[in-house]
Amino acid sequence: MEENFEQHTIEFFFKKFGITDPDKKAQFLPEVTDIIYDYNMHVVKMEKEKDESRKTALLSDLQEIETKIANIFTNNNSK
Numbered sequence: 001m002e003e004n005f006e007q008h009t010i011e012f013f014f015k016k017f018g019i020t021d022p023d024k025k026a027q028f029l030p031e032v033t034d035i036i037y038d039y040n041m042h043v044v045k046m047e048k049e050k051d052e053s054r055k056t057a058l059l060s061d062l063q064e065i066e067t068k069i070a071n072i073f074t075n076n077n078s079k
Helices: 010-016 022-048 052-077
Strands: none
Touching: 010 022, 010 052, 022 052
C-alpha cells in the first residue's frame, strides 16, 4: 500500500500536465499554489509520522489532493 509521495514544485506539475505556455502558467498559479503547498506539507507530515493509522489517513489525503490538482489542470487546460 505504501506509495512513494515526495514534494514537488509547481513547475513539476506544469510539466506533468503539459502546461508550457507562460500565459497559461500565470493563469494556473493563483489556483494551484496553495493546494500544491498543502500537498507538500502533507508529504512532510507523512515522512515524519510514526503512527501507521495516521500515515494511512495522510496517504488518503495526499491521494485526494493529487486528484484535486489533476482536476484543476485538466479542467482548465481544456478551455
